[in-house]
Amino acid sequence: MQIIFSLVLAVTTLLNCQSLECSNTSSPVATDSLKKHGVITASSVYRVYYLAVGLFHALLVTLPRTQQQALCPNLEHVRHDHLALTCRTTTALALICLGSCIRIYAFWQLGSCFTFSVKASSPSYAGLAIQAPAVLYFWAREDGVLALTIVHWWFWAICLPTIGWVRIKEEEELLEKTFGQQWKEYRHTTRMLVPFLF
Numbered sequence: 001m002q003i004i005f006s007l008v009l010a011v012t013t014l015l016n017c018q019s020l021e022c023s024n025t026s027s028p029v030a031t032d033s034l035k036k037h038g039v040i041t042a043s044s045v046y047r048v049y050y051l052a053v054g055l056f057h058a059l060l061v062t063l064p065r066t067q068q069q070a071l072c073p074n075l076e077h078v079r080h081d082h083l084a085l086t087c088r089t090t091t092a093l094a095l096i097c098l099g100s101c102i103r104i105y106a107f108w109q110l111g112s113c114f115t116f117s118v119k120a121s122s123p124s125y126a127g128l129a130i131q132a133p134a135v136l137y138f139w140a141r142e143d144g145v146l147a148l149t150i151v152h153w154w155f156w157a158i159c160l161p162t163i164g165w166v167r168i169k170e171e172e173e174l175l176e177k178t179f180g181q182q183w184k185e186y187r188h189t190t191r192m193l194v195p196f197l198f
Contacts, residue, residue, distance in 0.1 A: 009057050009058035009093070010055060010058040013055055017050060020046065021047060054139065078143060093138070099128060099131025128164065
């Protein structure tokens, strides 16, 4: 069972990292404050961090308890359900996979029109809204795999939604400036982030 759990962790990790990487490197837009302030670089750090954490986690669950303790001296601080396939871990991993697949599908559908630069809003935000809380729950916790070596969950819980909101507002302003009245009419009939709700 631990081998299956390890494979699920590895696949989830790779999907998560792939969903944060845009292959379309179009020129930056002047109004893109996130790119201007280095958030794209932060995104690269985020990808590498979660790749390392996820693959380490996949390795850790395959090892016997004594070897786990040798690799992770603070193992007593790690939640037991992070080291076994439980209902909670299955739910978190399923949400990460679902959100990642939605984002990857959005990248694929939009093709060369998709970019991390501010140009137009895309369905990838819905995937991120599903994926991010599960990633925070599973990998960015004080009692997660790297128990005492990760940034506290509250840092991510504050920063990620703030960055997302800034990005969405800039895209909305750019769309209004580009399409004018047509955009205003569209905005009144279409939700910004979650279909039919928000």
